[in-house]
Structures are given as C-alpha cells and as structure tokens.
Amino acid sequence: MLKKIKSIAFYYGMPLLAYAIILLLIITVSKVFSISFDLTTLIIALMIATSWFLGSNPGLLIAIVFEASIIYFQTTPYTTKSAIITFNRMALFVSLVIFTSSRRTAEQKLRTQHEILSVTLSSIGDAVISTTLDGKVNFINPTAEKLTGWSSSEAFGKSIEEVFKIINEETRQTVESPFTAVVREGIIVGLANHTILIAKNGKEVPIEDSGAPIKDGDGNVIGVIIVFHDVSERRQIEKEREILFKEEQNARKEAETLGRLKDEFLATVSHELRTPLNSILGWSSILNKSNLEDEKFLNACNIIERNAKTQAKIIDDILDVSHIITGKLQLNAELLQLAPIIKATIETLQPAAMAKSINIKLLLDEDAGQIFGDAARLQQIIWNLVSNAIKFTTQEGEIELKLSRLDSQVELKISDNGIGINNQFLPFVFERFRQMDSSITRIHGGLGLGLSIVKYLVELHGGTAFAESKGEGKGALFTVRLPLAIVEKEIELSAIQGNNSLHQPESDKIIKEDPQLQGLKILVIDDDLDTLEMLKFALESFGAAVKTADSASTAFQTFQKGNFDIIVSDLGMPQEDGYSLLGKIRAKFKENGKFVPAIAVSGYARNEDFDRAIAAGFQLHISKPVDPQELALKILEVLQNHRT
Numbered sequence: 001m002l003k004k005i006k007s008i009a010f011y012y013g014m015p016l017l018a019y020a021i022i023l024l025l026i027i028t029v030s031k032v033f034s035i036s037f038d039l040t041t042l043i044i045a046l047m048i049a050t051s052w053f054l055g056s057n058p059g060l061l062i063a064i065v066f067e068a069s070i071i072y073f074q075t076t077p078y079t080t081k082s083a084i085i086t087f088n089r090m091a092l093f094v095s096l097v098i099f100t101s102s103r104r105t106a107e108q109k110l111r112t113q114h115e116i117l118s119v120t121l122s123s124i125g126d127a128v129i130s131t132t133l134d135g136k137v138n139f140i141n142p143t144a145e146k147l148t149g150w151s152s153s154e155a156f157g158k159s160i161e162e163v164f165k166i167i168n169e170e171t172r173q174t175v176e177s178p179f180t181a182v183v184r185e186g187i188i189v190g191l192a193n194h195t196i197l198i199a200k201n202g203k204e205v206p207i208e209d210s211g212a213p214i215k216d217g218d219g220n221v222i223g224v225i226i227v228f229h230d231v232s233e234r235r236q237i238e239k240e241r242e243i244l245f246k247e248e249q250n251a252r253k254e255a256e257t258l259g260r261l262k263d264e265f266l267a268t269v270s271h272e273l274r275t276p277l278n279s280i281l282g283w284s285s286i287l288n289k290s291n292l293e294d295e296k297f298l299n300a301c302n303i304i305e306r307n308a309k310t311q312a313k314i315i316d317d318i319l320d321v322s323h324i325i326t327g328k329l330q331l332n333a334e335l336l337q338l339a340p341i342i343k344a345t346i347e348t349l350q351p352a353a354m355a356k357s358i359n360i361k362l363l364l365d366e367d368a369g370q371i372f373g374d375a376a377r378l379q380q381i382i383w384n385l386v387s388n389a390i391k392f393t394t395q396e397g398e399i400e401l402k403l404s405r406l407d408s409q410v411e412l413k414i415s416d417n418g419i420g421i422n423n424q425f426l427p428f429v430f431e432r433f434r435q436m437d438s439s440i441t442r443i444h445g446g447l448g449l450g451l452s453i454v455k456y457l458v459e460l461h462g463g464t465a466f467a468e469s470k471g472e473g474k475g476a477l478f479t480v481r482l483p484l485a486i487v488e489k490e491i492e493l494s495a496i497q498g499n500n501s502l503h504q505p506e507s508d509k510i511i512k513e514d515p516q517l518q519g520l521k522i523l524v525i526d527d528d529l530d531t532l533e534m535l536k537f538a539l540e541s542f543g544a545a546v547k548t549a550d551s552a553s554t555a556f557q558t559f560q561k562g563n564f565d566i567i568v569s570d571l572g573m574p575q576e577d578g579y580s581l582l583g584k585i586r587a588k589f590k591e592n593g594k595f596v597p598a599i600a601v602s603g604y605a606r607n608e609d610f611d612r613a614i615a616a617g618f619q620l621h622i623s624k625p626v627d628p629q630e631l632a633l634k635i636l637e638v639l640q641n642h643r644t
Contacts, residue, residue, distance in 0.1 A: 015050040015058045019065055022046060047093065048100050056101035063093035130214065130225045135160045135179055138223070147207070147230060149200030164226060169194040169206060178211025182224045188212045197228070206235045280307050312625050330607065331374035331460060335485055338410055339364045339403055341375055345382040346401070352390050353399070360386070363402040368410045369484040377457050384450040385414045385478050392476070393418035408484050409463070415477040421469035429467045430455040458482070515632040518543035521563060522635070525555040525578065526570040526601075531624075535568065535601075538628030539635075552576035559585055564596055566635055571602035571613065578602070579616040586617050597642045599634060601626055 022042055043066045051059030067090050127144035131137050137155045140163070145151055148163055155163045166175045181189045189211045197205045209228035213221045283300040286292070292300060346360055353360050389399045393416045402413045421429060430451050451467075458465040463482035469475065522544050526532040529550060536546045547562060549555035552573055559567070567585075571578040582598055589595070600613040605623035613621040619638045622631065 011054050011058050012061055015046070015054065015062050016065065018046055018050075019043070019062055023069065044093075044096070047097060051097045051100035052104045056097055059097035059101060060094065063090065063097055067093065126227050126229045128225065128227055129155075129160065129164060130223055131160050131179055132223050133183070133221060135183075135224075137163050144228075147197060147199065147205055147228070149203070160224075160226070164228075165198040166207070166209070167196050167198060169196050178209055178226050179224045182211040182213050183221065186213055186221055206231050280304050280311075308625065331377055333372045333374055335370050335372060336375055336378075337366070337370055338368065338373075338378065338412065338482070339366050341378050342382055342401060342403060342412070345379050345386065349383065349386050349390065352387065356390065356393070357396045358390055358393055359396075359398045361398060361400040363400065365404045368403050368405045371410055371461070371482050372485045373461050373482065378461075381454050381457050381480065382412075382414075384454050385480070388450055389414060389416040389418065389476070389478075392416065405484075406481065409481045410484060412480045412482075413477060414480075415475060417475040420472045420474040421467065421476050422472055423469075426467060426469060430465070454478075454480075515542055515629065515636055517632055517635065520544045520565045520635070520639075522546050522566055522568060523549065523555065523559055523562065523564045524568045525549045525552070525573075525581070527551060527573040528570070531570075535628070535631070539568075539632065541628075542632045544632075544635075552578070552581040555581055556584060559596075560588075566639060567596055567598040568601055568631070568635070569598060569618075571600050571604055571609070579612065582617050597638050599631075599638060601631070 026042070043062070047059055047062045047066065050062050067086060070089075071086065127147050128139070128141045129137060129144050129148075130139040137158050137160055140148070140150065140152050140155045145155075148155070150158070150163050160179045161177060164177060164179075166177065167173060168175050175195055178189045195207055195209060197207045199205060207228045208231050209226060211224055211226045214223035214225055216222050283304050287297070287300055342362070342364060346362065350360070386399065386401070393399060397417050399414070399416045402415075404411055455465045458480050461482050463480060465478065465480050468477040468479070517539060520543075522539055524532060524535050524539065524546055525548070526535065527550055532548050532550060536548050539546050547558055547564070549558050553576065555569070567582070569578040569581065578600060585596070597619045598617065600618040600621045601624060602609065602613070602621070603624045610621045619642070620634055622634060
C-alpha cells in the first residue's frame with residue numbers, strides 16, 4: 001500500500017512540482033526584470049513531456065491546472081465566450097495529452113515486440129536473415145552468422161545476394177535467392193532442396209531455405225525474411241542410405257544371378273552326369289542279357305569305360321571348384337619345362353581332334369625357360385583349354401599352340417578358328433557356372449567350370465590368363481603367362497606346396513606294362529560288394545592272393561588269421577570306418593613289431609581326407625574311381641618304399 005502511495009505521489013507530484021517551479025520562475029523573472037513571458041509554450045511542453053514519460057493521467061492533471069491558472073490570472077470578466085474558449089482549449093489539451101501518451105505506449109509496445117522478436121530469432125536453431133524491400137540486410141541471427149561467415153555488423157546494409165550466396169548442388173549454377181522469389185510473388189516460398197550456401201570464406205554448406213514477405217498493417221510488403229538450416233549431416237545420411245540401397249540392389253541382383261546360375265548349373269550337372277550314365281547302364285544291361293560278338297563286346301566295354309571316365313572328370317571338376325571356393329586347392333611344385341607337358345597333353349587329345357578332322361599346330365620354343373609348377377595341374381590347364389577349343393571348333397578347323405618367352409614370363413597362346421565368343425559374354429568367360437548358351441537346346445555340353453578352374457590354377461602359379469575374340473564366328477584366343485623360375489635364388493614355395501590326391505603328376509599316371517603281384521597276399525576291405533568283387537578280380541588277375549571283407553569287424557578278424565603283405569581299405573563304412581580299423585590293427589600288432597602298409601581307396605577325395613588318411617597311418621590315399629592297373633602299380637610302389 002505504501003509503495004502504491006509513493007508511486008501516486010511521484011507520478012502526480014513531480015508534474016505539479018515542475019509546473020509550480022516554472023510558474024514561480026516566470027513570475028519572479030517578470031517582476032525583477034519587468035519582462036513579459038508567455039506561459040503557454042512552456043506549459044504545453046511540460047504537458048507533452050509529462051504525457052510521454054508518465055502517462056495520460058499526469059498529463060491531464062497539468063492540463064487542468066494550467067487551464068485553472070489561465071482562468072485565475074484572467075483580467076477580463078468571465079463570459080460565455082470565455083467559457084467556450086476554455087472548453088475548446090481543454091479539448092485541445094486533452095487531445096494532445098491522449099495522442100502523446102498513446103504514441104508513447106505504441107512505441108513502447110513496438111520496441112518490446114522488436115526485442116522479443118530479436119531474442120526469439122536469435123535463439124532459434126534455424127538461421128534467419130531479414131532484409132528491406134530493396135534487398136539490404138537489416139538483421140542476421142547468430143546461426144546465420146555462423147553459416148554465412150558474416151557478422152551482424154558486417155552484414156548490416158549489405159546486399160542479400162552478397163551475404164546469402166547460393167548455388168545448385170548438382171549443376172553448380174547460381175540459384176535464384178528466396179528474396180527475389182518472395183518480392184516477385186509476394187508469398188511464402190517453400191524449402192528448396194539440393195542448394196549449396198557459399199560462405200564468406202568460400203566454405204560450402206548444403207542447406208534448405210525458405211522465404212516469407214514482411215508486411216505492414218496495410219498488407220504492403222516492406223521486407224523479406226529468409227530462414228535456412230544446415231543439412232550436411234542429413235545429406236550425408238541420405239548419401240549413405242543411397243549407397244547402401246544401391247549396394248543392396250546390386251547384392252540382390254547378384255544373388256538372383258547366382259541363384260539362377262546355380263539352378264542352371266544343377267540342371268546341367270544332372271544332364272551331364274545322366275548322359276554318360278545312360279550309356280553305362282544301357283550297355284551294361286545289354287552285356288548282361290546278350291551274347292555279343294567279340295568286336296561288339298569290346299566296343300561296348302570301350303563305351304562304358306569312356307563314359308565312366310567322363311563322369312569321373314565331371315566329379316573331379318566339381319571337387320576342384322569346391323577346393324577353389326574353400327581355398328584348399330594346392331600344388332606340388334617342381335622345376336620343369338612346359339613344352340614336354342604340352343606335347344603329352346596333345347597326345348591324349350589327338351583322337352578327339354582327329355574325330356572332327358581338326359589340325360592341331362604346335363609352335364613350341366623348347367628353350368622358353370623353366371618354371372616352378374605342378375605338372376599335373378599345368379596339364380589340366382592345357383587339357384581344359386585345348387579340349388575347349390576342340391569342342392568349339394567346327395569340322396576341319398585348326399587349333400594353334402604357340403609357346404614362347406616374353407620378358408620374364410613364359411607365354412602360351414592357344415588360338416582356334418571356331419565359333420568365337422560373344423562380346424557381351426567375353427568379360428564373364430572365366431566365371432564359374434557361366435556358359436554362353438545354358439539352354440536345353442545348346443549345341444555344346446559341359447558344366448561351365450573348366451575355364452574358371454584354368455584361371456584359378458594359372459593365378460595359383462603366379463601367372464595370368466585372359467581371353468580374346470573378335471566376335472561370334474571369328475575364333476578365340478586364350479593366353480596364359482607364367483613367371484620364369486629364378487633358379488639362382490631360393491624360391492619360397494610354402495604358399496603353393498601341398499598334397500593332392502585328385503591329380504597326381506603325369507609321370508605317375510603313365511600306364512606301364514601289366515604289374516606283377518605274384519606271391520603277394522592282399523586284404524581288400526569295402527562295404528560295397530560290387531567294388532569289393534571288382535577289386536578282388538582285378539588284383540587276382542595280376543597274380544595276387546586276395547582276401548576280402550565287407551566290414552571293419554570282419555576285416556579285423558580276417559587280418560588276425562592271415563599273414564598279409566598289404567591292406568587296401570575303404571574309409572567310409574557303416575558302424576566302424578577305415579580310420580578306426582587301421583588304428584586297431586596298428587595298436588594290436590605294435591608289440592610284436594608286425595607292420596603291414598595300407599592304402600586307402602575312398603570316395604572321400606578332399607585334401608583334408610588325404611591328410612586325415614596319412615595321419616591315421618595309411619601310406620597312400622587314392623580317390624575313387626580307381627583304375628585297377630594304377631592300383632596295382634601303387635601297391636608295388638608302397639611295398640618297395642616300405643622295404644627300403
């Protein structure tokens with residue numbers, strides 16, 4: 001209450017005190033100096049000042065006191081005319097007081113609103129720039145200062161195009177400012193995407209911006225406000241999402257392609273396996289039911305053998321691809337010349353070439369240089385490339401093999417004048433499961449694995465392989481380059497050395513005269529009775545005395561009763577496998593010093609199967625199907641090594 005009384009005393013006391021001082025000062029000066037003063041101007045000034053600073057009520061008080069003073073000091077009689085003059089003067093004073101206090105109140109509100117707006121625009125996260133109608137900057141908030149690099153004092157009065165310089169993110173062309181669009185249209189301009197703000201220091205900031213007109217009370221545009229914000233982080237996320245989306249699309253396409261290739265491959269495998277199987281089963285049935293003449297009998301046997309070898313080759317290729325995928329395909333590397341391997345390979349392929357009257361031309365540099373490599377795998381490379389050329393070369397065509405030295409490499413070029421390679425397929429010619437024609441109406445068979453195996457084997461030798469063709473019907477050229485061996489320097493071969501039961505060196509595969517097994521006692525074990533009977537018959541035909549067992553338990557009992565020179569055993573058998581059997585035999589007869597060498601003959605043909613067999617005590621691992629003559633040779637070899 002006391003505070004309120006003091007406030008009233010101040011608001012009304014101060015104007016009255018000022019009025020009294022002015023009145024006293026004028027009266028004193030008039031009497032002392034005999035000067036006449038007009039109070040009206042001073043009092044009106046006091047009235048305006050009071051109304052401006054203290055409000056309308058103190059101003060009205062001064063107006064009333066002033067009018068009362070005029071009436072009090074009036075020397076003429078107070079008449080009706082005087083009353084009218086007094087009324088008009090009071091009306092003027094009241095109007096003046098009300099106008100002055102209202103103007104002051106309006107300015108205070110406007111200042112308050114401006115301060116509130118400034119604080120609001122300064123504190124929001126978006127960048128804000130406001131301009132006059134002629135495009136001069138009159139406000140810029142801290143966020144805009146940070147993004148543009150212009151301080152508020154620097155930007156004030158500058159052209160909006162100078163402070164807010166923007167270009168298109170993709171075209172790098174100058175983009176129309178929101179200011180221009182707002183002034184032209186007189187409406188709010190929506191967010192613009194893919195816009196780059198060029199800051200004062202040249203830094204580029206991706207932004208989204210919008211603009212809106214500033215209007216007066218009559219709806220006239222008096223300026224423009226531009227709002228924008230940094231979208232660097234969001235744009236980066238969008239780019240990453242776009243990259244991930246494209247990668248996902250590519251991965252999906254690749255998966256779909258691989259799925260399709262897998263389906264086509266499985267269908268092709270089924271076809272390629274069933275075709276020779278049909279001949280094998282068909283001729284076997286004929287042999288069982290018919291008494292064929294000697295010539296037809298031999299022809300049937302040859303057909304069965306040829307198709308069985310075809311099946312074995314298909315299985316070998318599939319296993320090779322499996323080893324490639326798992327990174328377990330290894331080489332038995334040695335120092336060798338490539339020319340003899342080429343000649344030996346061509347000899348095995350001459351019958352196929354002669355059947356199509358294809359001439360194979362050899363241009364071999366015998367002194368091209370030595371390489372470190374696996375003879376069997378190098379023969380596989382050459383065999384795949386040349387047999388491929390034979391398959392795709394028409395009747396009476398020509399195939400040329402040229403071996404030469406190229407700098408520090410040995411280069412082998414295999415060219416043909418066959419059907420050629422489609423330009424669209426050429427980049428994929430070395431990919432697994434890829435075939436130029438995979439339809440059921442295709443002319444040429446095969447799994448589409450040979451060339452992929454070639455490329456992998458060449459690269460495993462440290463070389464390169466590539467294909468060329470001028471198009472369909474214009475032949476093909478395959479080039480293999482292998483590094484020359486540095487004989488003077490010790491070569492690190494640990495990365496490529498290892499054992500492989502599928503492809504022995506060609507020297508081991510040469511079929512010699514019929515091996516002589518007379519006097520040898522052999523125990524053959526296999527749960528497959530047909531295989532057991534075949535092995536027994538074959539080994540007995542070479543002079544061996546053979547006992548058989550169709551299970552591990554029977555084999556153990558048989559071994560205890562006999563005095564065998566060697567064991568030939570399957571690995572995968574029901575109840576007890578060949579590994580366990582050999583372990584029992586070794587443990588049982590270890591004390592009396594009896595050691596009988598053993599050979600594993602199994603359909604499990606992976607490198608790890610070979611390693612496991614050797615670790616279990618077998619002296620050799622041979623994968624099925626096994627050639628009886630080769631098995632007999634291996635038996636002699638193992639026994640010779642054991643005796644020495």
